[in-house]
Amino acid sequence: xxxxxxDIRHIADLAKLKLTDKEVVQYRREISGIVRYxxxxxxxxxTREQATLRVSDLDHPLREDLAMDWAEDExxxxxKAAPKNKNKFICVPRIFES
Amino acid sequence: xxxxxxxxxxxxxxxxxxxxxxxxxxxxCLNAIKHKNKDLNICLLVDEIGALKAAKEADERRRNGDxxxxxxxxxxxxxxxxxxxxKTTAASMMLKDYIAPxxxxxxARLKKAGAxxxxxxxxxxxxxxxxTEYSAFGVTKNPWDKKKVAGGSxxxxxxxxxxxxxxxxxxxxxxxxxxxxxxFCGVVGLKPSYGACSRFGLISMTSSTDVPGCLTKNSExxxxxxxxxxxxxxxxxxxxxxxxxxSSKLAKQSLKNLxxxxxxxxxxxxxxxxxxxxxxxxxLKKAGAKIVLLDMPSVDxxxxxxxxxxxxxxxxxxxxxxxxxxxxxxxxxxxxxxxEATREANFGPEVKRRIILGTYCxxxxxxxxxxxxxxxxxxxxxxxxKKSFDKCDFIITPTTPTEAFEIAKKKDPLKMYLEDIFxxxxxxxxxxxxxxxxxxxxxxxGLQIIGNFLDEQRLLSVASAFEELxxxxxAQPNL
Numbered sequence: 001x002x003x004x005x006x007d008i009r010h011i012a013d014l015a016k017l018k019l020t021d022k023e024v025v026q027y028r029r030e031i032s033g034i035v036r037y038x039x040x041x042x043x044x045x046x047t048r049e050q051a052t053l054r055v056s057d058l059d060h061p062l063r064e065d066l067a068m069d070w071a072e073d074e075x076x077x078x079x080k081a082a083p084k085n086k087n088k089f090i091c092v093p094r095i096f097e098s
Numbered sequence: 099x100x101x102x103x104x105x106x107x108x109x110x111x112x113x114x115x116x117x118x119x120x121x122x123x124x125x126x127c128l129n130a131i132k133h134k135n136k137d138l139n140i141c142l143l144v145d146e147i148g149a150l151k152a153a154k155e156a157d158e159r160r161r162n163g164d165x166x167x168x169x170x171x172x173x174x175x176x177x178x179x180x181x182x183x184x185k186t187t188a189a190s191m192m193l194k195d196y197i198a199p200x201x202x203x204x205x206a207r208l209k210k211a212g213a214x215x216x217x218x219x220x221x222x223x224x225x226x227x228x229x230t231e232y233s234a235f236g237v238t239k240n241p242w243d244k245k246k247v248a249g250g251s252x253x254x255x256x257x258x259x260x261x262x263x264x265x266x267x268x269x270x271x272x273x274x275x276x277x278x279x280x281x282f283c284g285v286v287g288l289k290p291s292y293g294a295c296s297r298f299g300l301i302s303m304t305s306s307t308d309v310p311g312c313l314t315k316n317s318e319x320x321x322x323x324x325x326x327x328x329x330x331x332x333x334x335x336x337x338x339x340x341x342x343x344x345s346s347k348l349a350k351q352s353l354k355n356l357x358x359x360x361x362x363x364x365x366x367x368x369x370x371x372x373x374x375x376x377x378x379x380x381x382l383k384k385a386g387a388k389i390v391l392l393d394m395p396s397v398d399x400x401x402x403x404x405x406x407x408x409x410x411x412x413x414x415x416x417x418x419x420x421x422x423x424x425x426x427x428x429x430x431x432x433x434x435x436x437x438e439a440t441r442e443a444n445f446g447p448e449v450k451r452r453i454i455l456g457t458y459c460x461x462x463x464x465x466x467x468x469x470x471x472x473x474x475x476x477x478x479x480x481x482x483x484k485k486s487f488d489k490c491d492f493i494i495t496p497t498t499p500t501e502a503f504e505i506a507k508k509k510d511p512l513k514m515y516l517e518d519i520f521x522x523x524x525x526x527x528x529x530x531x532x533x534x535x536x537x538x539x540x541x542x543x544g545l546q547i548i549g550n551f552l553d554e555q556r557l558l559s560v561a562s563a564f565e566e567l568x569x570x571x572x573a574q575p576n577l
Contacts, residue, residue: 011458011461014457015413015417015453016438017438017441017442017450017453018439019450023450027451027454030451030511031451031454031455033511033512034455034512038406038459038468040402041406041471041472042471044475046474046475046478049475049477049478050474051473051476051477052473052474052476053473054306054336055292055293055306055480055526055528055551056293056336063332071200076199077198081423081424082423083421083425090422090423093433
């Protein structure tokens with residue numbers, strides 16, 4: 001199946017990617033080609049198959065919902081990695097705009 | 099022979115005999131990096147001060163009676179694996195200045211064993227690729243021919259081992275990223291079973307197939323590294339509490355009456371890979387092994403299934419790069435504008451391609467046609483392997499359809515995906531697999547050996563026996 005420029009813009013919008021006009025042309029061509037390739041899977045009969053989401057037979061591992069200690073030096077590097085931080089906090093913009 | 103050209107096992111026995119110190123060994127590696135890295139673009143970061151300090155500490159530990167297979171052995175780490183206090187960029191502008199707050203579990207375990215971290219190696223951005231050309235920091239050149247790619251995505255780690263920058267290197271393998279460059283660079287590349295080694299501290303790509311792996315000069319060394327990175331980690335909920343531990347020594351497997359399966363679906367090989375594979379098959383027969391032809395129809399569509407699953411998981415995993423908590427950030431008047439501007443400016447073309455493809459496959463109306471169907475095909479792949487392992491002990495394929503290709507020649511992204519055609523089935527099924535060089539000149543050619551789930555012990559034993567059938571084993575790139 002071939003994707004339109006509108007499709008590419010819509011998907012990019014969902015993925016929070018702003019594309020230039022040139023990129024839209026490029027990705028439309030390339031991704032349409034890849035989608036045609038993966039569309040070949042439609043020929044394979046999978047009606048009797050269960051989906052495998054992971055390979056190891058693990059039970060859902062759950063742990064107690066407890067705060068764990070984290071070394072102070074590691075904590076400090078992690079906080080400093082944020083583009084904006086203050087004391088022990090990461091500063092982020094408002095989510096709701098008035 | 100220079101110290102940096104030694105294998106882990108050889109260096110260890112020299113240190114044991116008092117003929118070599120970790121400091122001398124580390125200096126030899128740093129010296130090789132200093133002379134050749136500019137030309138090959140293998141290391142993105144070299145931590146000379148940290149390495150020399152760690153080497154002195156390892157020598158001190160040895161003087162105090164401490165022993166260990168990796169004590170004092172220098173290694174490099176692919177730059178999508180976290181290394182505390184050092185830059186971890188994933189070869190992306192998005193993380194160009196990011197400093198990791200902690201070590202990945204595999205790195206922490208190696209450091210604890212006394213191995214010496216030298217620095218970080220180049221990769222395709224976020225490990226998306228099979229040539230290391232998609233790195234934001236330039237392509238890594240193949241040590242055997244600088245006009246050729248090193249393979250990928252762990253191209254820097256494979257080229258580093260081939261160039262004797264280190265005694266071993268860590269990589270990550272999601273759909274072939276350790277095995278592929280190992281083949282192109284003429285080294286051993288091991289992808290352990292999914293869950294055998296902790297993923298904690300790996301920059302997530304495809305969480306359902308990502309595994310850390312190692313690149314080494316031979317299978318015995320791969321065994322030594324694996325022993326130290328293996329094992330359950332409470333920080334990775336998919337890591338396994340595997341009771342099947344590796345034994346202390348690697349026994350060489352006898353090839354007599356060993357049943358080696360070859361999928362009859364293998365095709366599209368270059369002339370040289372084809373003749374090398376045929377010759378190896380004959381050599382195996384001469385050594386007493388039995389060749390079993392396998393019917394594995396899923397091989398034909400495993401790649402397409404992989405290139406649905408992988409972009410889907412990528413589109414989700416890379417959503418975390420929003421410019422707020424870590425990494426590069428571009429300001430805009432609105433929050434959503436800041437997300438878009440940050441991602442537009444800092445993701446490279448292949449990363450964007452995969453995010454768009456994955457978002458498309460997961461978007462309303464397409465989930466069942468693509469993602470769910472691909473997961474069902476994955477079940478078929480697993481079942482094909484199960485049936486095959488009833489008939490044989492191991493499965494072999496060429497690692498890649500061709501030898502290393504020229505830099506900047508493969509422009510079509512779909513053609514790049516086809517590089518992984520023989521590699522993704524084992525990834526989808528979570529099986530252990532490795533690539534060993536079967537010939538090295540003029541360009542290295544690799545053989546992939548796939549083993550049964552969690553059967554690394556036998557896989558490496560057989561790899562060790564196969565190595566003896568390889569031609570020009572001792573050949574080295576002319577650097």
